[in-house]
Amino acid sequence: xxxxxxxxxxDTGSAPPLPTLTFSASPTTIQAGQSSTxxxxxxxxxxxxxxxxxxxxxxxxGSESVSPTATTTYTxxxxxxxxxxxxxxxVTVGSILPPLIPQxxxxxxxxxxxxxxxxxxxxxxxxxxxxxxxxxxxxxAQSPVHPHWISLAVAGTATVQGIRYLPRQDGQENxxxxxxxxxxxxxxxSWGSPVAAGTLARDTTQKDxxxxxx
Numbered sequence: 001x002x003x004x005x006x007x008x009x010x011d012t013g014s015a016p017p018l019p020t021l022t023f024s025a026s027p028t029t030i031q032a033g034q035s036s037t038x039x040x041x042x043x044x045x046x047x048x049x050x051x052x053x054x055x056x057x058x059x060x061x062g063s064e065s066v067s068p069t070a071t072t073t074y075t076x077x078x079x080x081x082x083x084x085x086x087x088x089x090x091v092t093v094g095s096i097l098p099p100l101i102p103q104x105x106x107x108x109x110x111x112x113x114x115x116x117x118x119x120x121x122x123x124x125x126x127x128x129x130x131x132x133x134x135x136x137x138x139x140x141a142q143s144p145v146h147p148h149w150i151s152l153a154v155a156g157t158a159t160v161q162g163i164r165y166l167p168r169q170d171g172q173e174n175x176x177x178x179x180x181x182x183x184x185x186x187x188x189x190s191w192g193s194p195v196a197a198g199t200l201a202r203d204t205t206q207k208d209x210x211x212x213x214x
Contacts, residue, residue: 016082019044023076023087029094033162033210035067035198036091040076045085048078052088067198068093097208098161101154103129109151109188113137113144121175123150134168136175153188160184162196162210169204178202184214 023040030036041061042048048058053074054066060078071093077086111123114135121136137148154160167176181194196211 016080017044018082019078019080019085021045021048021076021078021085021087023089025074025089025091028090029092030068031094031097031162031210032069033067033196033208035065037063037065038074038076038089039063040087042078042085044082045078045080048076051075051077053091066091098210098213100164101158101160103127105155105158107153107155109153111135111137111150112148115139117141126150127152131166131169134170134175136168139174151188159213161213162208165200165207165209167204167207171204173202176200176202176204180209182209182211 019042021040021042023038025036025038027036038054040048040058040063045060048060050056050058053068053072054064058064058076066072066074068091071090073088073090075086075088077084106127108124108127114123115121115138117138118140119136121134121139123135125133126135135150138144163182165177168174177200179199180197182196183191183193184195185191195214196209198209200207200209
């Protein structure tokens with residue numbers, strides 16, 4: 001016998017695919033109080049994590065609504081056996097507010113509940129321009145259950161693009177609106193789906209909720 005030349009072939013398998021990520025925001029420009037939807041799709045990944053403008057573990061593909069109060073960049077990083085990929089999108093928050101409809105052009109149609117016995121918390125207080133007064137649902141002797149609502153009428157015709165809400169200014173939080181829905185009607189009968197919905201910060205600062213003009 002003797003030695004002969006030999007070639008050793010090793011099959012290491014194909015390399016894992018590089019991960020891909022598509023990340024976008026729609027719309028990319030909003031006004032304060034509006035929302036944008038982040039959409040993303042990844043392939044070849046096993047995990048995705050948010051950073052910068054948001055945080056936490058995210059599904060490999062999905063969407064999430066955000067309502068930044070200032071221009072914000074959102075970053076998403078996804079990792080797979082073939083590596084990692086990171087993308088960022090920026091949602092720009094504009095500062096131009098639509099013109100206000102004068103309070104003199106607004107009138108109270110109805111409220112579902114108001115306190116008139118222990119304190120003057122009538123619904124009409126919401127429109128009197130006085131920050132020292134406010135509307136509050138009935139709380140003396142009875143406490144009607146949520147949801148509570150107030151219906152307002154606009155004199156003539158107008159394009160409504162949002163609402164401005166000033167919570168009570170006496171240092172108390174009772175009666176402050178938190179979760180809300182805004183409906184608009186041409187005839188006061190047919191309301192359809194809400195044109196805006198969300199959750200307001202539980203503080204006493206003025207709130208502007210904007211939406212597409214109707």
